[in-house]
Each structure stands twice: as structure tokens, then as C-alpha cells.
Amino acid sequence: MSKQHFRTLLKRYQTDECTPQERRLVEQWFSMLDGEPSARTASENQQLEDKLWRAIQQRQGTVERPVRSLTAMHRWWLSAAAAVVVLGLSWFFYTTLNSNTETILADNGPSVSSPAGTLIRLNDTAEAMEITLNDGSRVTLAPRSSVEYPATFESSRREVTLHGEAFFEVTRNPQQPFFVNAGEVTTKVLGTSFRIETGQNNSSVQVSVLTGKVSVFQRDLPDEPLKDKIKNGVILTPNQRVVYSQASHSFETSLVEQPMVVAPERDSPAVKPEIFAFEDATMATVVGKLEKAYGIEIILENEELGNCLFTADITEQPLFTKLDLLCASLNATYEVRGTKILIMGSGCR
Template identity: 25%
Template sequence: MGKTASAEELAELDVFLEQFPNYKKTYQVTNALKGNDPEPAEVKPEDINGNLEEIWNRIKSSNENTVNEVKVRPMFRWQWVAAAVLIFIAAGALFYKKTAQQDSLTAENILHEIHVPYGKTQKLKLPDGTQVTLNAGSTFSYPEAFEKNTRDVSLTGEGFFEVTKNAKKPFLVHTARLVVKVLGTVFNVKAFNNDKTVETTLLKGKVQVELKNNPEKKIILLPNEKLIVINNREPKSIKPKEGKIEYQVTELPDVKPDEVKETAWVDNRILFTNEMFEDVAAQIERKYNVQVVFEDQALRSEQISGLLDKETLKEALGIIELTTPFKFRVDGQTVYLSKKEK
């Protein structure tokens, strides 16, 4: 149990603070740390360390010049008062600094993780005001607050971003294959682990893309450009074949904003033009929360075109069936596709 200072000792402390006014402000900080002073003055630990050495020198000098025994005792007690005050102040200031650092680290380290199930999409607003729409089957994480010099988020799946401008804090989207760096813009990132490619589509502004396996290579995208990166799903021990094209930048067709197929999913639509059936099937799985099974593997490479909007699953498959020779059957949450007999 701690000892409570007597009235005599508190009186000596007041005399001490009057003799050394430089420490009066510092002492006020300790009261603030205990909740006694609503408006503390700012005191840095390094200032306390310097003041500690100064006060001991002054006390030592006073003792060396003292001859009378009667005067030695009060000064001896002042040493203890000075030591107690400074130790308490130093500990309090360091505790205050540590607590402030912990509060800052806590905000940055608390991560929100969003899992979007098949059959749904989700919209959210980030701490900086950035708007994000997540596609079905996506996982997205972001911190409680953007305290660092960059605004870092992580994505597995597909997201449509409308980033709030902040030139001092670039916005970084981390995926398994690449990192997209922006200051403020509108773009789409498609990075599902099982897809053959990872795509970044820019609608407004400017972005810089860095490949994880080649960080020195900076790819700059301009509006209406799309970066397509081969999603190497082979084991890391197997190196890609030499000469194989790793990525390419293409220009989007000159169409109306609501006819851009890369972002049609934001409005819960699937727009496809001469795409492989297996790629469209992956979109159907996410939109309708089903599993598509190709009983005839040749159907995977069939090229199909169309637009699926508010149709039910069977209506959507019926639309594709009009132009593609296949038949289907639905068993619960599984769709079986087979070749139609001539």
C-alpha cells in the first residue's frame, strides 16, 4: 500500500516548486495524468531526463555549500521530494506516451474482414470515404482507421472502387498477384484465385499496378484501359515457361458506361461477348449461388454472347441455350451441362 504524503511534506513540495518554477508545469502534467487537471501542458520525456540531471546538480551544489547541520536536514528531505516528483513525472509521462501510441496502433491494427457469399453483392464505405462494391464470393479487409502514410486494403475476388482523393496518402489494393496504387479514381479489380486471369479495369483517373513477382515493373493505366495478368495457379516450385506472355494492356471498346462488361456485375448483370462458356459459368455460379458441372468437357471452350439481368437461373440458361447446342438440368444447387444430341 502506498504512503500518503503528510501536510508538512506537501508544504515542502510547494516550497520546492516555488524554488524551481521550471518544474511547476511538469508537475501539472502528473496531475492531469491522474485526472486532476483538465488542460495539461505538453511535456516530452527527453525534457524530463534533462531536467532531472539539472535538478540533481543544483541540489548537490546546495549541499556542498551547506555547513550548518540544521540546514542539511531540510535539503536532505528536499532531495527525496525532488526524486519522488521527478520519478513520478517521468513514469507518468512515459505511460501517457505509451498509451497514446497503443491507441494509434490499435486503430491501425484492427482489421474488418468482409466475406460476401455467392448470390449476393455488398457495398460499404471505408474510413476515408472511399466507396467499395464487392462481388459475390469476395473477401475484403481494411483497417479501422488509415493511420499510416498509405491506405492499404486487401482483396480476394472482385471489387469496384470509387477512391476518395488524397495525394498525401495513396490507396493500395493488395491481391495475391498484384498491387494497385491510386490517389483518387474509379476502377475495378477482378482477382479470384481460381480464375485464369487477374484484371484491373480503369474508368477514371490513373493507377499504377505492381506485379508481386516483379515489383520493379510499374504498369501505368489510363482511363478506359484494362490490364490482364495471367493468374499462375501452378505450384511455386514450377517456373512459368520462358517467353510466355505474363500480362497485356488492352483498350476498352467505345461503349456507354452501362455497357462496360467488366463492371456490369455492379448492377447485378452479366454481359459477355464471344467469351468461353467456362468463364461465363464462373460468373453464373457467383450470381446465382450454384455449382456448374460440365458433363461434356467440349462445352467449356464454346464461345457465347449475351446479357443476363433479372432472369432466374433457368431463364438465364434458357437464353444461352437458344444460341448454343447444349442442354441442362438443375439438381438443388448444382447445374449439369451436357452436349445436345443432333
């Protein structure tokens, strides 16, 4: 790690631009040196920065010459020298964290339940990273994202904290529900698959459901312990998503961009792929099959539309293309309204 990178981390801490992991590390450094960075003069801060950098280089074996004597410095610096080895170890933890290895940190977060501490995985690569939790749940972590979780889920709840974006495949366990904290929002599931994306500085949080059902709700503060009583929220089913706005503290539900045929639960028996081939089938029949396959309510504005006939094989088409073809054959149109689809038209001609 370059000295410029090191200085950038300290500067980001002073301007409150650190990630939670970086902030925790820097505060650990200064707490061991018995003081806060803001309590020192600019000259003292510069001296401290130089000393920390020399300690890190010495710990990593990049400096062969011994550090010069500190006899001309104040007693504060003499006490700082005693912490050099510990500081080097702390930097070792930081560099390990940024090389995609599991790092055990102190139990400082409200979400940590494991006596062994919290495992933090940071994906600083350009590819997605798959992580398997001790309960068998899988997390596919997107680049520039991180997840914090206990080494072992030992309490009545399984709880993790996400920064960035990840896809979760949660092992079902009704006796130990699974919680994902992201900014001001918590997502609660029993066993399902879903995606969570957080905007910059947690300005927004988006949750999209692939299988199962999840509860998404707001906590009063992003770092407060999870309470059983929720403030407000929504229930999502497959092919639904919600976007939470931090500015307005509001939830907006809609359909995902590309709805998929609802997959069976992981432990359900395998089923044959859905076939959407119709010959003189009524609109009511076609719509009913689409509703069941995608788990999305489709409403016919005009009852006469339900009696119209449709003939085509639309198996390979995405849902919205299916609807385009269906409506084109009837001179009808459709709109997505929230988590429902409305088909409008005067009927058969």
C-alpha cells in the first residue's frame, strides 16, 4: 500500500468520508495512542502521520534502517512508540481486509452476535464474489461491496450488514429468521432469494425479490440494534421490488425490470419449464397462466377482453414482450401500476 493511499485514508477520516470499516480502524489507532486526531496541532498530526507510516513500512518489511531516536520529542511520542507493534498489526488487518480474506475484528457493532467477533468480506475485485455463511446461506457480493456477519449464528436471529450490492440465497429456518441491515432499512426473510442495492452514502436502498417473500422496513437509525417493532415498511413477493428514499423516508414499490417465471423453492421438487403456446385460447386463460407463472396480478379493464381469442407461441419471450404481442393482437394496451399490470381495450373486433 502506497504512502499516498495511507494519507488519503487519514484525510477521508478527518472529512467523514470513510467507510464504516475504515473509520473503525482509524479510531482504533488513535484510541491506542490516547487521543483524538482533532485534539492535536497540524504539526503534531504531521508527526503522527509520519510515525504511523514508518511503523507500517517496518511491519511490512519495506524499511531496513531503524527508526531514528525520538529523544528530542515529547513524552507523548514516547508513549506512542510503545504502540508501534500494535499499529502495525492493525494495518495488517486492514490490508488483509482489502485482499478478499476473512478478517476477524473486535465485536464493536450492534449487529454482532458471535463471541468470536465479526467477519467482514470486502470485494475489491471486478468480479462478483460468492460467500457461504455457516448456515448454508449464500451471498453473491458485487464489486466494491462488503458484508459483515458473525462467524456463527448462535442467537434466535441471523443478522448481517451490507454495504453496496449483493444477491442473497437464504437457507430456510423459521426458528431463526434472517435479517439484512442496509442503511436505514432492514430486510427480514425466512428463506428466499433476493437482491439488495444501496445508493451512494445509503441515499437509497432497493430490494428485489426472486423467490419467496420478504419484509422490508425502516429503522430509526442505521446503526441502532434491530427491534421487533418496526417503524414502517412493505411486504414483497417474487418479481416485486421496493426503493427506499433516505431523503423522504418513503417506500415506492414496483415490478422488477425483467420479471422471471417464479422458480420453485430450493427444497421443492423439480418442475417442467413453463410452456406458453396457445391456440384459440381466451384472454382470461392466457392472463391466468401468466399470473400464476410470474406471481403478478394482471387486471383486464374491460370484461369483454377476457372472451377474446389468442393464438401464438410466446414461450421464449420476456414477460413484457409477451404482453406486447398479446395486446397487439387485440388492439389493446397495458400499463404497469405499482406491482400490478392493467390491460386496457374495448374488446374483440
